[in-house]
Amino acid sequence: MPRDPHIDKERPAAKPRAAAARGSAAQVRGPNLSARRVALDLLHSVLRRHRPFDESLAAHSTWPGLSPRDRAFVRLLVATTLRRLGQIDAILAQCLDKPLTPKASAAEGALRLGVCQLLFLETPAHAAVTETIDALPRAAGAYRGLVNAVLRRVAQEGPALLETAPEIPTNLPDWLWQGWNAAYGEETARAVAVQHLREPPLDLTVKHPAEQSLWAERLGARLLPNGSLRLQDAGVVENLPGFAEGAWWVQDAAAALPARLLRGIAGMKVLDLCAAPGGKTLQLAAAGAQVTAIDRSADRLARVSQNLARTGLTATCIAVDAFNWRPPEPVDAVLLDAPCSATGTIRRHPDLPWIKRPAELAELPLLQRRLLNAAIQMTRPGGVIVYAVCSLEPAEGEDLIARAIEEAAPIERIRIGEGADELAELGAPPESITRAGALRTLPCHWSDQGGMDGFYAVRLRRR
Incomplete structure (x- = not known):
């Protein structure tokens, strides 16, 4: 499968930031x-x-x-x-x-x-x-x-x-810029591109929600509306308070939202497909679900096991291709964070615009649709599926789900935010909830607080 550089993974904290505009960066002197x-x-x-x-x-x-x-x-x-x-x-x-x-x-x-x-x-x-x-x-x-x-x-x-060289759209391949213009309009596409020029902060998910304020104070972090903690220039992650005891893990605020769409899952059997490196597996386990984490890469799945051990959480990890594996019996819920173009994470992975090709992106929806079909087969009738991608491309998100429903896949939407209580609990930017009741975060959301990754997530019921 294509590389899926989700930011759930443990990674070095943000380094000194490059200037978003000339003249604002700290000077860097004398490396050897x-x-x-x-x-x-x-x-x-x-x-x-x-x-x-x-x-x-x-x-x-x-x-x-x-x-x-x-x-x-x-x-x-x-x-x-x-x-x-x-x-x-x-x-x-x-x-x-x-x-x-x-x-x-x-x-x-x-x-x-x-x-x-x-x-x-x-x-x-x-x-x-x-x-x-x-x-x-x-x-x-x-x-x-x-x-x-x-x-x-x-x-x-x-x-x-x-x-003579303006920031936008000069710093993007034309095919990517034109695609965002068509999908979101020039003003929003420009706001997204500006956010990609900035070094992102470090976000953490706290294992016990009741301790979010406590760890925000201990770490000197900002508590975001969705409960994530945000740090600027945090230094080495492993040296931060709470790392060794597994009180939290690194996970972008937007990446923490899809798993929260599965509500009331304590005691339920839940599959996390394409699980590595495991941020969402940890969320599901912390919520009390009986989690099975599936990933085709044994090496990447080992990271999930390490994070589970560090945080004291429990899940079953199986290294297998989701196309060829089925649970002993259909489960209550499936979270599919599908391999994707990852264009929603360009601010964390500035190499992506220059190593991706349009032809490669065109093949991804076929892979994602096959994985969605597999997820449907793994879910019991009446069970819930959350499909998510860290991509800004509608072909991998909105368009794919619309086509699946049009082609009579046995699924129906469960709209996000039908009640005010869910919106408050989710803590997502209000503008990220689409007319169709799905989640579409953009890097320019929360721009005054450092932005967030671009994600699409939709909640479905197996008919």
Whole structure:
């Protein structure tokens, strides 16, 4: 299945944030040469090999040897370069007489990283230019002069060059921008794209809802309307109070909403399909359900087991393909968080716009529909199914469900928010409840509080 980079997973906390607009970032000074060389390798892995940023980090041999300070710099530098790639390339196009050839990929990467440091991270010019050039591999030595000349020009003319490259829609592939315009209108699409340029905060889900205020105070976190805790610049997750005792887990506020659509599940048999890395499994178990977590990846499912052990929660984990597996008897409820394009998580995964392709996205609804059919077969008549995707693409959400119902799938909608009590309990932004009674969060929701991931979720009854 396609990679599903849900933010439920335990991950490093937010690093120092890149400027949302030029001039607002803290200065980043003096990381050693190996840090910039690692950044160059990672950028090449993402943009040339189309390998996800997180996977590229995990596979890099030098990464474990970097100091915490240099790791923070590398993450910030590469992530900001990917967020601002359209602007950076537009500026480079003005400074080059002709496009660089594929043989000059290392030089192109160094130019991109250099421009990012000069214009978006406010790195001192001597470090951004000299140390970036020194990070070039020996085979790219013939381009040192070119890289030096271009970066020095950018250092001198940066503000003027930046004015010619607007943030929106320059920093998005055209096919993605046009799709959001068609789905949400230009104003909303622009608000979404702006939010993607900002480093996201860290959200936590507390195991016991009654302790949310307690942990908000202990962690210095903001308590969001849905009960999630939000931290800015939290540092290393494992060092935070409450991690070792399993009092909470990392989970974006939007990702915490779909599981809450299954109400009153204490004692019920519930399946969590495509469960890894397990944030929603933990939610269901904490709500008292008898949970079975299904995922085709044994390695990813091991993360679920680790999180269950840390939090002291219980669920059965089965590594199997959901297409070929059925429970001994139909269950009361199924949560299907289907593999998807993950375009709702671009603010956390700025590599996604540059490694995804329209043709790949076009194939996903077929996979998702097959999984929905499997979920229906696993659910008893009268049971409840929640279908969710962290995608902004209607083809993976609204359109897919509408077509399934039109084609006489044995399901019917259970509208969200029919009663005021559910809306208050759910705590979602009011504007995220659609006319059809589904949930559609957008990154621009709660923008004054740091935004949220984009999710679609619908609650269905098995007829």
